[in-house]
Amino acid sequence: xxxxxxxxxxxxxxxxxxxAELLKMADETGVRLVYRPVRIFDLFxxxxxxxxxxxxxxxxxxxxxxxxxxxxxxxxxxxLRPRFFPVDPTLADGAxxxxxxxxxxxSAYVAAGFRAVWAEDRDIAxxxxxxxxxxxxxxxxxxxxxxxxxxxxxxxxxANTDAAIAADLPGLPGYVRGGEAFWGQDRIGLLREAIAAGxxxxxxxxxxx
Numbered sequence: 001x002x003x004x005x006x007x008x009x010x011x012x013x014x015x016x017x018x019x020a021e022l023l024k025m026a027d028e029t030g031v032r033l034v035y036r037p038v039r040i041f042d043l044f045x046x047x048x049x050x051x052x053x054x055x056x057x058x059x060x061x062x063x064x065x066x067x068x069x070x071x072x073x074x075x076x077x078x079x080l081r082p083r084f085f086p087v088d089p090t091l092a093d094g095a096x097x098x099x100x101x102x103x104x105x106x107s108a109y110v111a112a113g114f115r116a117v118w119a120e121d122r123d124i125a126x127x128x129x130x131x132x133x134x135x136x137x138x139x140x141x142x143x144x145x146x147x148x149x150x151x152x153x154x155x156x157x158x159a160n161t162d163a164a165i166a167a168d169l170p171g172l173p174g175y176v177r178g179g180e181a182f183w184g185q186d187r188i189g190l191l192r193e194a195i196a197a198g199x200x201x202x203x204x205x206x207x208x209x
Contacts, residue, residue: 002195003031003032004195005174007173007174008174009038010096012173013118017067018186020074022173025188025195035110036100036164037094037162039090039160047165050138062152077118077119082121090170091145092130093157096109097160106187107136108137180202
């Protein structure tokens, strides 16, 4: 079975907008998703991105237009200025790492985490909130939260981030197939076509001077 590395953070509105579409694509093509939560601000710092508040006003305004267009296209509720954003996503992202490493399906929890931030004005930096999200997704929250706070999960979070940086992802979400990076939920259609065609991954090596 072909695998696809899925780089995301629950803080990313575009990862939220693309999550259900990605799951649908994976189901239809038979590809297996490898969930790899990323320290989003470290990724920005390494690959040329900027946190929202540091972007030029024109870019901030354009982002709001894009979010409105894509929430309509995807048919999803999305608060343009959620109450709890930005917050520290470490615990919530870490819980997804724990589930994935345990062989559990993180998809429902991840979907709930996205909704919590972007549609429900809930604080994913709050332990009780993350516990409720896990419970509602069918997972026992206490062992997951305990594991999420361990150095091993922190190391995995860092390793995921390093891998996203090495894959040349400028931001999130990112999908990497055989070393070829697809940045942004608006690239899911291109990703689907590449998987369906079975083509070899494209490379950018050797083109830069």
